[in-house]
Amino acid sequence: MASQYPGQIDNTNSLPIVIDNVTAIKASVLNKLRDAIISIENELGTKPASIYGSVKARLNAIEETINGLQIISLSGDLGGTVSSPSVIRLQGNPISSSTPDMGDALIWNGLTWEPQSINLFVSTFEPPLGLTISSTKFYAVNQSVTPSFTVSYSKTPTQVLLLDSEGNPSEDKSATPTSFSANNIYTKTTYGSSVTFTFTVNKADEIVTEEYIIKWVSKIYFGFADDIQGIETYADLIQNDLSGELSDSFIREFSGSSGNLQYIWFAYPTSLGQPTFAINNTIEDFVLIDSNIQITNLYGYIETYSLYRSINHNLGAVTVNAF
Numbered sequence: 001m002a003s004q005y006p007g008q009i010d011n012t013n014s015l016p017i018v019i020d021n022v023t024a025i026k027a028s029v030l031n032k033l034r035d036a037i038i039s040i041e042n043e044l045g046t047k048p049a050s051i052y053g054s055v056k057a058r059l060n061a062i063e064e065t066i067n068g069l070q071i072i073s074l075s076g077d078l079g080g081t082v083s084s085p086s087v088i089r090l091q092g093n094p095i096s097s098s099t100p101d102m103g104d105a106l107i108w109n110g111l112t113w114e115p116q117s118i119n120l121f122v123s124t125f126e127p128p129l130g131l132t133i134s135s136t137k138f139y140a141v142n143q144s145v146t147p148s149f150t151v152s153y154s155k156t157p158t159q160v161l162l163l164d165s166e167g168n169p170s171e172d173k174s175a176t177p178t179s180f181s182a183n184n185i186y187t188k189t190t191y192g193s194s195v196t197f198t199f200t201v202n203k204a205d206e207i208v209t210e211e212y213i214i215k216w217v218s219k220i221y222f223g224f225a226d227d228i229q230g231i232e233t234y235a236d237l238i239q240n241d242l243s244g245e246l247s248d249s250f251i252r253e254f255s256g257s258s259g260n261l262q263y264i265w266f267a268y269p270t271s272l273g274q275p276t277f278a279i280n281n282t283i284e285d286f287v288l289i290d291s292n293i294q295i296t297n298l299y300g301y302i303e304t305y306s307l308y309r310s311i312n313h314n315l316g317a318v319t320v321n322a323f
Helices: 028-042 055-068 236-243
Strands: 078-080 086-087 102-106 113-117 131-134 138-139 148-153 159-164 177-180 194-201 206-225 242-246 250-260 261-268 277-279 282-284 286-296 301-311 316-322
Touching: 086 159, 131 194, 131 206, 138 242, 148 194, 194 242, 206 236, 206 250, 236 286, 242 250, 250 261, 261 286, 261 316, 282 301
Parallel strands: 138 206
Antiparallel strands: 078 086, 102 113, 131 148, 148 177, 159 194, 194 206, 206 242, 206 261, 250 316, 261 301, 277 282, 277 316, 286 301
């Protein structure tokens, strides 16, 4: 039943005060009261005060709740409605409403973010031209050598030129760019002498140069052995009982076992200076046996060596550092 309110608010004329035994009760008055009561009941329903005690208290509570709400508004990168929001920008830049295809990505076109095929942006970038050179770095003083090189490239070169620091003509190695030898024989008769090889590599409009230096040096010797006996000399001990490696420095780490009566030995060209020794990461004193031991290499070069020995023998498994 629809509520039927009067067309205007009643007053004392339309609803006069009733006086017992005086006022004549008209049906229209009662019907107005009846209609108003029914309309109010229809609007408010049953128990309109609920748990609040009165309708006024309930309305006040609702008003306080509404006033305390933080009303949601969409702004910034969000658009749409509260019930159906959508991202319409990325950091303030608009997003196109175009429907993307499978595999598309959002690409900035200068005005909007729009879906585009990423195949359009597959890089055709080639790495820059580069090379890695492998070769023997050290040779013995007086040794005559024809150096050979193995070279790898980031991309296939069209031309490879080799030039030494000795004044020889440039050599074209383009026919076999990954493996070749120099055309000349090189010999150095003094410790530390070197030859620098310059590689010039061309690929289209790219030109890259790289240097490789070879040196003529002497060996350093190290290892574990008994002290000399009988007619054996320290030069014999160095050459026969110790391991030797060509090097331009006495810096070395080696490991092994110092057995019964065995000492740790270390020999190097005296011209390199004086090393410090450590055994198992602890600095240790070594005995300088001699700093004027003459050793002749396989090519007739005589080097003056210093020989050091550990103070104690039978040290067991050790790692030795000379630096």
